[in-house]
Amino acid sequence: MPKVSSVIVPYATYLRVYEPLAAFPEPERDHWARYARRADRPSYQDELRRSLADLLPTPPIPVPVHESGDAFVLEVEGVLCVCPWRTRLRGWQALEELGDELPGPVLDAVLPEVVRRQAAQDYERWLARNPDARPWIRTSTWQVPLHWFVLVSDGERRFEKGSGDIPPMLRYRTPMVQARRRVARALRTLKDAIDEGPLIDGLVDVGRWLEEFHPRSLVELDYGGLVHTLPAGELEDDHSAADVADGIDALRRGDGAAAGTAYGRLVERWRSVRDRRSAN
Numbered sequence: 001m002p003k004v005s006s007v008i009v010p011y012a013t014y015l016r017v018y019e020p021l022a023a024f025p026e027p028e029r030d031h032w033a034r035y036a037r038r039a040d041r042p043s044y045q046d047e048l049r050r051s052l053a054d055l056l057p058t059p060p061i062p063v064p065v066h067e068s069g070d071a072f073v074l075e076v077e078g079v080l081c082v083c084p085w086r087t088r089l090r091g092w093q094a095l096e097e098l099g100d101e102l103p104g105p106v107l108d109a110v111l112p113e114v115v116r117r118q119a120a121q122d123y124e125r126w127l128a129r130n131p132d133a134r135p136w137i138r139t140s141t142w143q144v145p146l147h148w149f150v151l152v153s154d155g156e157r158r159f160e161k162g163s164g165d166i167p168p169m170l171r172y173r174t175p176m177v178q179a180r181r182r183v184a185r186a187l188r189t190l191k192d193a194i195d196e197g198p199l200i201d202g203l204v205d206v207g208r209w210l211e212e213f214h215p216r217s218l219v220e221l222d223y224g225g226l227v228h229t230l231p232a233g234e235l236e237d238d239h240s241a242a243d244v245a246d247g248i249d250a251l252r253r254g255d256g257a258a259a260g261t262a263y264g265r266l267v268e269r270w271r272s273v274r275d276r277r278s279a280n
Contacts, residue, residue, distance in 0.1 A: 011229060015138040015148050015206070016220040017176070018074050018081035023214035032082045036073045044072070044224070047085055062111050063091035063119050076218055083136045083220075090135050092123040101141070134212050142273060144223065146244060146266070147202030150186045151179040151210075152221050154242035161232060168227045168235055176210065176217040183207040186248050193251040193259075229276050240266060 021029055021036075035041070047070070068087040073080065095116060098107060107116075127133065140148075152172035162168035183203055190200050210219070227235055247262035 011142050011225050013140050013144045013148075013224045013226050014220070014222045015140075015151075016072065016083045016222065017136045017210070017213050018072070018076070018083045018218040018220065019136070019214045020216050021080045021082060023217070024082070031069070032071060032073075032084075033080070035069075035071060036080055036082070041073060042070055044222075047087065060111060060115065062095055062115055063122070064088045074218065079216070081218055085137065086135045089133055090137060090139065092119065092126075093135065094139065095119055095123075134209065136213075138206075138209070142226070142229075142276075143270065144221070144226065144240065145202055147199055147206055148221050149241040149244040150182055150203060150248070151206070151219055152241050153178075153182075153245065154239055157239070157241060159236060161236065162227075168232060170223040170227060170235060170238065172221040172241060174219050176213060176215055176219055179219040180207070180210055183210065189248050189252045226273070229273050234269070234272070238269060240269065243269075 021032060024032060064087055066088065068085040070085045070087075072083040072085075074083075075081070095111075098111070098116075102110065152174045156172045156174050158169070158171050158173070160169040183206065187200065187203050187207070190197075190203070194200070221241075223235075230238070243262045243265045247259045247266075250256070250258035250262060
């Protein structure tokens with residue numbers, strides 16, 4: 001494995017899809033079957049370290065030259081499921097969104113315009129040859145998008161406090177069929193109650209993305225590095241998925257006051273994270 005930085009990049013959250021091995025065509029299926037047997041598979045943090053290492057050279061490398069052959073692997077009820085990194089594709093997509101995240105002068109300092117322009121041209125040529133490409137992982141910085149919580153339930157929540165050098169962990173995992181069903185029900189309720197808005201737009205987008213995958217896949221919502229921004233007690237008490245579900249259920253019953261209360265809990269919980277983002 002190539003040497004990479006020991007620094008961990010924090011403050012990113014992830015929505016991942018693990019597809020059963022049978023969903024992949026040959027020869028990719030054989031590749032992942034052999035890969036799953038490896039004892040030296042990289043971890044979640046290894047992916048972050050590699051991405052950081054590419055930004056250290058001058059000029060920086062915003063997108064890997066070659067697509068990653070790595071993946072995250074789970075065994076679910078005896079079925080091997082794989083979540084390919086697809087780091088190159090995700091790098092291109094993140095680069096497209098970077099202009100909305102950073103002011104122009106800061107963006108130019110981080111990634112010179114000539115570097116961004118070349119990467120955009122490379123992506124355009126690659127996409128023309130791979131029009132159906134989609135990532136297995138979605139990333140968000142400094143937040144968990146509210147519509148992600150619709151996909152999971154509080155009963156699927158797993159929290160570990162961590163100790164020593166091991167950071168805390170907050171993660172949800174749910175079967176694909178459940179995630180799709182929750183998206184469909186929430187959309188019906190929201191469209192009846194509020195007609196339009198960013199929550200509906202986000203659900204429509206993530207619903208279309210989920211339809212691209214095998215129905216026996218597993219969906220994972222991972223707080224990732226965001227756990228470093230929240231005090232341990234607040235993280236342990238974070239039940240945002242339950243608050244989102246309560247709010248949607250209240251709208252379904254026509255109880256606007258209860259929906260507002262649930263939304264208020266979410267706003268209060270995430271205010272400290274937004275304040276830290278503004279400070280940075």
